[in-house]
Amino acid sequence: MRRSFYHYLMTLRGPNRNDPEMNFANQASHDIQFPKQSEDYEEISSYLELSVDYLPTMDLFDRTWEKYIENNQL
Template sequence: MIKTFYEYLMTQRNPNSYEPVAEFANNAFYDQAFPKQETSFDILSKYLEENASYLPTMTVFDEAWSMYLASIS
């Protein structure tokens, strides 16, 4: 079974890090509405653009998405 983006993102959590992907993961962990079962770039991107005020730029998501794709291939 393919790991969801959220499952991958949670492997990047680090409360002591200021690295952008780690901060994204830390904040997504507390986002109750995050689409945790999603594997679609478009759906995740739309959700983050509309709801994730904790994400300073979508470039962070793009970087995390690239890392996610590398981890499942």
């Protein structure tokens, strides 16, 4: 069963504030508008670019997305 990007991102949460992916996951967990059911790169990318200020660079999203795709293959 495929899972959403948000679901994958929530597996990365933790206490290390120096880890960019962990910090991204922690911040997204508090974002009530995040597209939680989406598996669509364009939808999530657009949301992050236009609606949030907690993501320092889109490169971080792209790297995390690649890991999500690798992890989510059937």
